[in-house]
Amino acid sequence: MVRHVAMSDRSLHCRPSGDCVRCGGMSRSSSLPPVSSVPLDTPAASLVLLTAALWGGTPVAIRFASESFPPVTMAGLRFVIAAGFMLIWCRFERTELRLRRDQLIWAMGLAVILFLQISAFNVGVVLSNSSHGAMLINTFVFWVVALEHLVTRTDQLTLRKLLGLVVAAAGVVLILTVDQAGSVDESVHRDNPSVTGDLVLILSAALLAIRIIYTKRALAVMETGKLIFWQDILGVWLFLGYAFAWESFRPADVAPAALWGLLYQGLVVAGFCFAMHARLLRKHSASRLAVFSFTTPLFGVLLANGLRGDRLSPWLLVSAACVAVGIYLVNTGRQRPGSRLPTGS
Numbered sequence: 586m587v588r589h590v591a592m593s594d595r596s597l598h599c600r601p602s603g604d605c606v607r608c609g610g611m612s613r614s615s616s617l618p619p620v621s622s623v624p625l626d627t628p629a630a631s632l633v634l635l636t637a638a639l640w641g642g643t644p645v646a647i648r649f650a651s652e653s654f655p656p657v658t659m660a661g662l663r664f665v666i667a668a669g670f671m672l673i674w675c676r677f678e679r680t681e682l683r684l685r686r687d688q689l690i691w692a693m694g695l696a697v698i699l700f701l702q703i704s705a706f707n708v709g710v711v712l713s714n715s716s717h718g719a720m721l722i723n724t725f726v727f728w729v730v731a732l733e734h735l736v737t738r739t740d741q742l743t744l745r746k747l748l749g750l751v752v753a754a755a756g757v758v759l760i761l762t763v764d765q766a767g768s769v770d771e772s773v774h775r776d777n778p779s780v781t782g783d784l785v786l787i788l789s790a791a792l793l794a795i796r797i798i799y800t801k802r803a804l805a806v807m808e809t810g811k812l813i814f815w816q817d818i819l820g821v822w823l824f825l826g827y828a829f830a831w832e833s834f835r836p837a838d839v840a841p842a843a844l845w846g847l848l849y850q851g852l853v854v855a856g857f858c859f860a861m862h863a864r865l866l867r868k869h870s871a872s873r874l875a876v877f878s879f880t881t882p883l884f885g886v887l888l889a890n891g892l893r894g895d896r897l898s899p900w901l902l903v904s905a906a907c908v909a910v911g912i913y914l915v916n917t918g919r920q921r922p923g924s925r926l927p928t929g930s
Contacts, residue, residue: 623868632865633877636858641884643854644718645892647710648776649846653839655832656707659847661824664703666851668817670859671810680810691803692812696819698799702792704824705785713782716895717760719885720908721786726878726915727753728794737798749914756907757787763900776893872916879913 625633650659675682684692710718727750733740761783803812828834865874886905889895 638884644715646846646849653843658828663850667855671814675810692815698796699820700823705789709785713778714776715889716886720882725790725793749911753911756904759904879909
């Protein structure tokens with residue numbers, strides 16, 4: 586998600602670092618009280634793990650929805666729901682939604698990146714499978730580290746982060762080379778991964794990293810709620826414009842499972858996860874919450890196996906563990922404030 590700044594949307598919106606949350610979190614410039622650093626108690630930690638698990642289910646929901654909805658049409662409808670939620674959220678928070686001219690430019694740029702990233706993610710999940718999608722989209726964390734070190738020069742590549750990058754890269758190599766083979770259990774529905782789909786997912790992760798860095802810059806000129814609301818609104822026009830021109834869709838053919846998959850993306854990820862993470866950020870720092878982000882790809886792999894029948898091979902588990910350990914290494918240790926990165930889809 587987030588990661589909806591989901592990740593990502595986790596959409597898979599995204600969750601930028603600092604004090605923003607996936608799917609339109611909040612920054613210190615919002616109208617909410619300053620973020621405190623209250624330690625996580627058991628109920629709060631359980632809630633963080635619940636949102637991580639729900640974000641991990643996003644690729645599974647996409648795979649179900651893709652059985653009736655074309656990839657870009659699905660994204661457009663998802664963000665219609667997300668925009669509706671953000672409208673309610675902004676009204677509740679008394680956020681001014683009118684855009685100045687300079688803010689419009691930032692919102693339009695973010696909408697274009699959103700269109701490219703989410704379209705690539707949906708296509709990648711359809712061409713590959715849910716478990717690979719859950720792991721590969723979360724490699725965006727490492728793209729952010731690389732871009733902030735090499736391009737924007739806003740962060741330093743420490744030895745701990747470098748180790749995290751190497752471990753995660755090993756997991757990605759295993760996904761692309763070793764885990765493509767395996768026997769198929771015909772008695773269980775299973776989506777077959779492909780190298781093409783995995784490469785598209787890696788592209789989506791790189792675009793998500795660009796989106797996060799862009800969002801962090803845009804938050805300097807407007808409130809988070811306003812930015813995400815207009816990102817969603819403008820993004821819907823791009824998604825549905827492309828869908829009407831290039832995709833075919835028959836509403837009468839929508840299967841119940843596909844509809845539930847779409848609603849999961851729009852209501853659970855964009856709605857519930859956003860609201861819960863926003864509530865947690867009122868009491869706990871983003872860095873405390875980000876430590877749990879390594880569990881998202883693990884939950885995604887388990888949900889893909891349980892709900893879609895994805896093959897749970899030993900190499901897949903090793904790959905997932907490598908990505909999770911890499912995320913943990915990047916998000917922990919001594920870092921400058923706001924440098925920890927949550928997951929997103």
